[in-house]
Amino acid sequence: MFKKTSLRRKLKGLSIKLFCKRKKITITDTPSFSGAWPYISNKGVIRLGGQCSFRSFRLHQTITVQAEATLEIGEGSFFNDGVNICASQSIKIGRNAKIGDMTYVFDTDFHQLSPDRDVKKASVVIGNNVWVGANSMILAGSSIGDNSVIAAGSIVVGEIPPNCLAAGTPAKVIKSLNIPDGWLRQ
Template structure:
């Protein structure tokens, strides 16, 4: 059975014990099953055109943040660790077009498969598809697709390049 959210944003906050940053909901753009488990300080931002679909038996640990300007899907039986951030968009930035905050966004859907474990402090960025049964090691930054049945980890090496 699914919990389809219509008009009651305040009720959503109360039921899910979440901090709603900015949300425009209708029955078509937010689907959260009753079997979803949330810990403290879950943050959610959905734009008017954004969509969030969460499958059955998903667990979201403390301080998880999901930002859906276009489309984020999370498959059934997925576990998401503390402080994980999921974004389906990036800010546009062109040094020749003035203030970055006014340049808008580029969006691509994010899809997380079934039975996925995403460790603490991970960052999942736009356009990423994570396959079924994948494990994302803690602290990973996921910028490209992850196949089914793999462990994904990365070490971040600092890189500096000019803006032009």
């Protein structure tokens, strides 16, 4: 029994490594895929830190990186069902980030609001040890500081400082958090 389980784990790890190679994803360690594997369209650069985890039992994650764009994900980050990420320029997600179900992270508006305005494209940064609640949206030009929490259903359209709880549409700081150095969310 132990040999079969160990062999299955090794084969799954090899399959994941081959998947990453085929999708031109740079990895420092084999990521973990539980359930369905994400749909990935990569025409740019994707870098995954060690021990990244993708869990998808109900809805696939979709990751799109357009030509000349970059998606960087720090070690130990977790992505739940239905997460949708689209990088047209640059999205950076820090270490140990937790991204909840049906969360959208886009660094572009995809289309013009009016003829006199260009399509908005602006980098997105999500810091270390950030928790983004389910059904949230992180939009072009947003920055979320280390250790912050974005409440479920929020829409981030600007800067959220470190060590705070933000909620709403658009997300606003509603509480400061006392996070000791080195503490990580489970």
